[in-house]
Amino acid sequence: MSDLATALVFWPAVAIMLVTGVYVFRTASMARAGLLLLASLGIEGLVFLALASEFLGVLQLLMMSGEMVIMVFFMVMFMPDPGGLMGMDMTHDKRRSASLAVAVGIGLAVVAVLTDWPARVVGRDAPDVRAIGFEVMGRSMLTFLFAAMTILFAMVGGVLLAKHGGRFAQIGAAGKGEA
Amino acid sequence: MISLPVVLVAAGLMFAIGLYGVLGQTNTIMVMMGVELMLGAAMLNVVGFLRYSWPDATSGAFFVLILMTLMAVEAAVGFALVISAFRHSRTAEIDDMHELKG
Numbered sequence: 001m002s003d004l005a006t007a008l009v010f011w012p013a014v015a016i017m018l019v020t021g022v023y024v025f026r027t028a029s030m031a032r033a034g035l036l037l038l039a040s041l042g043i044e045g046l047v048f049l050a051l052a053s054e055f056l057g058v059l060q061l062l063m064m065s066g067e068m069v070i071m072v073f074f075m076v077m078f079m080p081d082p083g084g085l086m087g088m089d090m091t092h093d094k095r096r097s098a099s100l101a102v103a104v105g106i107g108l109a110v111v112a113v114l115t116d117w118p119a120r121v122v123g124r125d126a127p128d129v130r131a132i133g134f135e136v137m138g139r140s141m142l143t144f145l146f147a148a149m150t151i152l153f154a155m156v157g158g159v160l161l162a163k164h165g166g167r168f169a170q171i172g173a174a175g176k177g178e179a
Numbered sequence: 180m181i182s183l184p185v186v187l188v189a190a191g192l193m194f195a196i197g198l199y200g201v202l203g204q205t206n207t208i209m210v211m212m213g214v215e216l217m218l219g220a221a222m223l224n225v226v227g228f229l230r231y232s233w234p235d236a237t238s239g240a241f242f243v244l245i246l247m248t249l250m251a252v253e254a255a256v257g258f259a260l261v262i263s264a265f266r267h268s269r270t271a272e273i274d275d276m277h278e279l280k281g
Contacts, residue, residue: 108191
């Protein structure tokens with residue numbers, strides 16, 4: 001991808017990613033918030049593509065579309081007002097949170113601009129997906145297996161935590177009984 | 180022109196937006212969304228470093244894969260905790276979960 005094409009993809013994508021990220025917490029509708037988060041993280045995949053990481057960009061789009069759709073389902077299940085029609089306010093410490101977030105954002109931006117980062121652009125092309133495949137089957141196999149095992153343990157742990165009448169539900173029932 | 184600091188500034192702003200969500204929202208799922216944005220910012224950082232500092236390092240892509248795994252794990256365990264808490268106290272609001280005892 002040429003520098004001009006990269007810039008034409010990168011700047012609008014970053015702008016939309018940040019604006020949709022802000023609107024996740026500005027909308028009153030939970031379903032809309034989930035879809036905005038999907039847009040923000042999905043467009044981040046486009047930013048990855050602009051940064052010559054085709055494999056990671058496509059993976060990000062696939063992962064986030066699946067994950068955020070599940071998140072929207074959970075929101076609709078657990079929100080008292082998923083459509084945002086009752087005008088509920090679901091924020092607290094708005095001013096302090098915003099001040100701290102702005103301070104952190106400015107701090108990170110200043111550090112990013114003022115630090116002398118190592119720059120060593122070798123080529124414009126993306127790393128060969130084939131090379132990534134060989135990397136998976138080679139010395140990074142252990143890392144990949146570790147990620148797979150982590151997901152497996154999270155699935156088992158998640159089911160155990162959410163199970164009706166599980167360990168924590170019993171503690172809750174006992175607490176209610178004492179009261 | 181796009182350079183490493185530009186990418187890092189974008190990632191920093193995204194992290195700040197996520198932080199605002201984590202600190203300012205009262206609903207557990209909205210807080211999880213903030214965490215997702217913060218992890219997304221971390222991924223953007225790694226991809227920026229991969230592009231502008233070590234473009235020939237294929238193993239660097241695995242840092243991003245680990246972060247994606249972390250996002251999936253955070254969502255799975257987070258939703259399980261929300262279900263457990265909702266079953267117990269009939270709410271997913273963080274302000275109502277101020278006690279660790281039952």
